[in-house]
Amino acid sequence: MTTEVIKEAARDKAFANITTLEFQIKDTAEDIRFGRIGAITMEELVNLHKGLIKQQRLWNYIAQLIEKDDKN
Numbered sequence: 001m002t003t004e005v006i007k008e009a010a011r012d013k014a015f016a017n018i019t020t021l022e023f024q025i026k027d028t029a030e031d032i033r034f035g036r037i038g039a040i041t042m043e044e045l046v047n048l049h050k051g052l053i054k055q056q057r058l059w060n061y062i063a064q065l066i067e068k069d070d071k072n
Contacts, residue, residue, distance in 0.1 A: 007066065007069065007070060010066050011063070011066050011067075011070070014059055014062050014063040014066055015063060017055075017059045018056060018059045018060060018063060021052055021055055021056040021059065022056070024052050025049065025052045025053060025056060028045060028048055028049040028052060029049060031045060032045055032046060032049060
């Protein structure tokens with residue numbers, strides 16, 4: 001793999017993860033709002049939601065680093 005191919009794959013991976021996390025965050029927010037907790041407690045669902053938001057922030061940061069590296 002060339003460096004350019006690796007950079008493109010990293011960019012695609014970061015944005016795919018960000019998009020997936022957006023859907024998961026939306027879904028868990030709705031589950032919290034409507035009380036759809038399934039086999040876990042509400043506290044666990046809220047913690048899951050917070051963890052997804054944290055992951056999204058992390059992937060946004062990674063995407064920013066990739067974009068900055070592409071400009072150099």
